[in-house]
């Protein structure tokens with residue numbers, strides 16, 4: 001019997017998918033250079049990010065896209081908030097924050113939104129946002145880009161609520177920096193399965 005149309009092709013795609021999952025690693029955000037994803041690629045990345053387990057179909061996350069070309073005013077406000085919240089921080093620290101948010105070709109803020117639900121505890125809604133973040137990283141890698149999931153003070157500072165337009169039940173779970181990795185991506189050691197896997 002002939003294989004179903006697309007069967008063999010799917011097999012090939014599967015082995016590629018495993019290879020991609022096995023090779024993904026985060027470049028430093030400072031090593032992300034242009035080009036970043038174009039509109040079509042970004043759309044694909046976000047579509048994949050939204051394809052995650054989501055108990056109760058609550059869609060407990062959303063994405064804010066910060067293209068490089070239009071990010072400067074946001075970064076200025078971020079730095080003003082950083083200085084206001086950390087009056088003892090020196091110029092070098094503020095500059096480090098500025099570079100972090102300025103340089104990456106693309107940043108996607110992943111926002112978790114938790115709503116009371118008797119069947120879906122907040123932790124499950126938060127985890128779904130984590131899964132969306134992870135899918136962003138994998139999708140970016142599959143398209144040949146590097147991506148790094150960062151948080152830092154801006155994710156947790158109260159001033160970010162207003163700056164990013166977050167509702168009371170929303171929080172930032174990550175800034176996903178995306179671009180082309182400059183040079184080799186460092187492959188950090190991964191946990192030894194014997195240390196983290198057990199059978200009972």
Ligand SMILES: Cc1cc2nc3c(=O)[nH]c(=O)nc-3n(C[C@H](O)[C@H](O)[C@H](O)COP(=O)(O)O)c2cc1C
Pocket residue numbers: 024025026027148149150151152173174188
């Ligand atoms: C929720 C979350 C927040 C993180 N925030 C930071 C951060 O603010 N600064 C940092 O240097 N790394 C941060 N990291 C770690 C980076 O993503 C790190 O580069 C990554 O874990 C490297 O592992 P990978 O190569 O498997 O992606 C964070 C990781 C997670 C999961």
